[in-house]
Amino acid sequence: MTVLSETMVRPYEQPATVRSQVTVPLRFPDGFTSTAEVMTFHGLSDGQEHLLLALGEWEQTLLNQGPAGKAPLVRLHSECLTGDVFGSERCDCGPQLREAVEEISAVGGFLLYLRQEGRGIGLYSKLDAYALQDQGLDTYEANVALGRGEDERDYSAAAQMLGALGAGRISLLTNNPDKAGQLAALGIDVAEQVPTGVHLSEANHRYLAAKRNHTAHTIELPAAGSPANAAARAHAAIPTHDELLARVDALIPRLRERAEETERIRQVPDATMAELKEAGVFQMLAPQAVGGFGMGLETYVQVVRRLAQGCVSTAWSVGHLVEHVWMLARWPQEAQDEVFADGPAPLAAATGAPPGQAAEVPGGYAISGRWSFASGVMHSEWALLAAQHGDARMQFLVPVADLELLDVWHTAGLRGTGSNDLRAEGLFVPAHRALAWERLAAADNPGSSIHPDPNIHIPMATFLNMVAPAAALGAAEHAIEVFRELMMVRKVKQTVQKRQADSPLAQARFTQAYGQVATARLHWDEAVRVVSGSYGRRPVTFTDGERARYRLSLGLSGAASAEAVRLVLTGSGGSVHRLSHPLQRIQRDVNVLLNHASLTMDPILEQAGRGLLDLGFTIPAEQF
Template sequence: MTTFFESIAASLTAPATVRSRVTVPLRFPDGFTAVAEVLTFHGLADGKEHLLLAFGDWDGMLHDAADGGNTPLVRLHSECLTGDVFGSERCDCGPQLREAVEQISAAGGFLLYLRQEGRGIGLYSKLDAYALQDTGLDTYEANRALGHGDDERDYTAAAQMLDAVGATSVRLLTNNPDKAAQLTSLGITIAEQVPTGVHLSEANHRYLAAKRDHTAHTLDLAPAAVERVLDPAADEPAPPAVETVNTAPGPGRILDRVDALIPRLRERAEATEQLRRLPESTMAELKAAGVFEMLSPKALGGSGLGVDTYAEVVRRLSRGCASTAWTAGHLAEHVWMLARWPQRVQQEVFAGGPAPLAAATGAPVGTAEKVTGGYAISGHWSFASGVMHSEWALLAVQHHGVRMQALVPVAELELLDVWHTAGLRGTGSNDLTAEQLFVPDHRVQDWALLGSADNPGSRIHPDPILHTPMAILLNLVAPSAALGAAEHAVELFREGMMVRRGKNTVETRQSDSLLAQARFAQAYGQLATARLHWEEAVRLVAGADARLSNLDDGGRAAYRLSLALSGEASAEAVRLVAAGSGGSAQRLAHPLQRIQRDVNVLLSHPTLAIDPILEQAGRGLLGLVFTVPSF
C-alpha cells in the first residue's frame, strides 16, 4: 500500500534545482558569528521561498560521504517570526536556531529555513492560537479549536532541497520524530538522529511538555528541572531561563576550522594582494572560525586560549596566505590588549561582542598634552596593520617622557593610503594621523602598566593569558607567519618536482635530478631547523607558569633568539625553493614568488631583525644587562 508521503514524492514531476548561491555573514544577539552560503531553488513542490544555509566545507563533506565518510549534519527549522526575530519565550525556536547554526558550523552541513510559520498554520493563526492558550488550552488543543491539525508541516520541499545539493543521507538534528519519518518516506536516508538541547523557560514549559506528550518529541523535562525554573525559591539554585554557555571554540575546534580555511585563503591570495587588505569573505570566515576571539577572556564570550594555540593559528593561516596570517594574528592580539584595560574601557569596547577589532601602532610615537578631562594627542603613526577592518586604534603617545597608549575610534582619525609594498601587501598597514585630537582620561593608560603581567585586566579576568607580558605575544606573529609560509613553499616545491617535466634536461621529472634532490633536502632541512627553533620558543613561554614572572634575562634572550633563528631558517628554506623552481616562479601571481616577497618583508620587521637580536640575546645569555630595556 502506498503511504501518503510516498504518493507526494511520486507526484513530483521534476526535481528542484539550485537557483542562486550567495555568501552571508551571520551574527546573533549574543555575539556568535558564522558564515553561511545561502541557496535558493527553482521547482519546489509548494512554491514557497524556502532557504538552505550551507556551513563549512559542505562540498567536500558530500564527496567524503559518498566514499563512506561523515554525512552532513542537517536541521529542518520552520520559520518562527516571534521566536527567531523577536526573541519570544513562548517557544524554543530562537534558541534552537542559534544552537543549530553553531553545531552545523562546527560539523559541516545544512540548515533548511522553511517558510512554515506556526507548524504550518500561518502567523495570524498562530497568534490566534496563542490567545486560546492564554485561556488554558495547550498548543495542540488551540490548533484544533481553530480548525487546524496538530502539525500541518510538509517536508517535501525540504527533501527536494537536500536532493538538489546531493545530500541524500544526513545526520538529522531534531527532537521531532515526524521530521525523520517524512524525510525517510521522501527518499532521504537518516544516518543518525541527533537531539537538540532542551531550552526550558518559565514561559515555554507547558509548550515543551505538550510537544513531548502529543507528538512524542524526545524532550527530557525532569520534574526537578521544571520546578527549579518555575520556582526560583526552591532549595536548589534556579538555572537561567535558557542556559548560558560560552560558545567560543576550544583549541582543537579552532585549529580544525583554520585548517578548513587554508584552501580558500590560497585561492584568494592574489586578490588579497591586489586589494591591499583582506577580502570581506576572508574576514567573515575568520570571524566565524573564532580567530579574533581566541585570546578574548571567557567571561566576555571569548575562548581565553593560550600562547601556544595563538602561535599555531598564525602559523597555519600563513600556510594559506601570509597577509591573512599577519592581519588576523595582530587583530586577535589587539583584542587581548584591549582586555588588559580597566573595566570602564572594557565595558565600552566589548559591548558589541567578544572580539572588538582594533589596529595598534607605536611607530613613531605621538604626543599627548594634558587638557581638562583628558589629553589632546597629535601624531603620524605608521604600520597600522588591520586598520581597514578596525573600529578602534591603539596609538603610542608620550606625555612628559612617559610612554602611554591612547584608545581612539578610527573614525576620528585621518587614514592615509600609503601601503604600497613588495610583500605583505594584503595587510593594509596604512598610516594614521591626528592633530590635537581629544581623548578622554579613561582611554589613555600608562604603557608600562598595560604591558606588565599585573595589568588592570588581569585583576578582572582569571584567564592566564592576561598575565602574559605584552612583549611575549608582540614578538610571535612574524616568526609564526614566516614558518607557515615556508612550509607552504616547501610543499609547493615538492609537488612541482614530482609532476613537472624538466626543461633542457633528460629527466622525466625534476625529482629525478640528483641536484634537485639535494636542493629539496637542503630546503627540508632548513624548514626543520626553523620549526625546531619556533617550537622551542613557544615551549619557553607556554609552560605551566602562566604569569611568566620567573622568566629571567637568560630565558628572555633564549626566547627572542629562537624566534629570530626560526625566521632566518624559514627565509633560507624559501630562498632555496624559489631558486630551484624555474622561471615560472618569478611571475607576480605565482604562489612561490608571493611567499618569497612576504617572507622578505617579515624579516625586516623589528621582531626578526637579526643583528640587534643577536647582540641583546648574547648579553642576556652571558648574564649581562640588556642595553635595550624592552628586549
C-alpha cells in the same frame, strides 16, 4: 550556611594523619599542566574519602607561613561530578577547579577536594534540585524544598587535613565567606581571602546571582541584560584547541584562492573576514566573561602559522587583530565596557611607530602625530596609538573614524595587510581611554584584576614577538609543499630527466629546503615551550636567560624559514617569478617579515648573547 556549635572539635583536638601520598601529573582540556602530590588521610571526622592536592612549592610555603611570611594558598573545592567531569555550565565548579590548580601551582599550597556533592546533599538530590530550579526556584530554595539545608557542608575534615600538614595559617582562595568563617572557628588562621574569577555562562548567571545575593559571595556580575552578559550567552560554546584549528584548516584552500586578490586590493577581502569571524578566530584570546574563548599562546600561534600556509598577509593581519582584542582586555573596566559593548571581538589596529605627542587637557588628553604600520586598520573600528606624555609613554584608545587614514601601503611584500598610516592633530581622548604603557604591558595590568583567564596575566611582549616567526614558518611550510608538487611534474631544460624529482641534485635541494623548514619548526617549538613554561608563575616573568633563549629561537626560526624559501625559489624555474605565482608572493612576504623587529637578527644576537652570558641587556628587558 552551616551553623557551628561551640562544641565542634578543632583539628588539633581530633587530629588526622596522612595515610598515603602519590605524585600525579595533571593535564586539563585546555592544555594546562601541573603536578600534584595527592594525599589521603586516616581519622577524618566524617569518614569520607577526601583528597588533598599539594601543588607548586608547597613545602616551602609551610616553612614561610609565620606572621611575617606568605601563607600557603588553599582552595576548598567541593566535589561536583556534573561540573568537574562533564563540563556542566549550570554552575562554575569546573572552571573554578581549573583556575585553582593554576593559581595554587604558581605560589604553592593545597587544593582540598571534598566529597560534598551538591553542597552536601549528594548527587541524586542535587539533580532533583536542578529539576526544581527549572521550575523557577533558585539553587538554595531548591535544596530547602527537598527538605535539606541550604548548604549542609561541614569543613571540619578540611581543617583536620590542613592540621595534619601543619598548615595553621593560610590564604583562602574563595568567594564564599562561610568557608573562611568555618575554618576560623575550627582553629585555622585565615590570613587572607583571595577571590576567585567570575566564570559566567548563559546557563549559570542565575546560579551565580543567587550565591551573591543569598549568601554574600563576593561576585561581581554584569546585569542580566547588559552587553557583556549578552556576549557571554551568545558565545557560550567554546571550542577546544583542536576544534578551532580544524576550523582554520578548512579555510586554507579559500585563502590560497584569494591570495592574489588580497595582494591586489591591499587588504584582507571581506569574504575572508566574514569566514574568520564565523569560525570564531577573532575571539580566541578574548576573556570568557565577555564571550571570548580565553585561549592561550599555543592555540594563538598555531592559528597564525596555519593561516600563513594559506596567505601570509591574512595571517599577519589576523594575528595582530586577534592580539589587539587581547590588549583591549588588559584595560580598566570603563574602557572595556565601551569596546566590548557590541561583542567579544572588537577589532583594533595598534601602532607606536613613531609615537605621537600627548598633552593633558581637562577631562583627558589631546594627541597629535602620524603613526605608521597600522596593520588591519582597514577592518578596524578602534586604534591603539602610542604617544609620549613628558617622560611617560602612553597608549590611547581612539575610534578609527576620528582619525585621518593615509593610503601609503604600497610595498613589495605583505601588501594585503593594509598597514597604512594614521594621523591626528590635537585629537581629544577622554582620560578613561588613556593608559600608561608600563601598566598595559605588565603581567599585573588592570585587566588582570578583572579577568581570571590565564592569558591576561602574561607580559605583552611575549605575544607581540610571536606573529612574524609564526607567519614565516607557515609560509615556508606552504613553499615546500608547492615545491614538491612542481618537482613531480616539471621538466627542467638541459637535463635528461623527465621530471625534476628524478634528478639527484634536485632531490638534494629539496632535502636541504625540507631540513631548513624542520629546523625552523624546532626553533619555533622551543620558543613556544619557553614562553608556555612561564604560565604557572604569578606574576608571569622571565629571567634574562629565558628571554634570550626564546627571542633567539624565534629569530633563528625566521632565518631558517627564509633560507628554505630561498632554496625553493632558486630551484623552481623562471615561471615562479611571475607576481601572480604563490612562490613569488611567499618570497616577497617573507623578505618583508625578516625586517620586522621580532626577526631582525643583529639586535637579537647582541641582546640574546648578553642574556645568555648573564651580562644584562643594554635595553629594557620588556623591549626585547
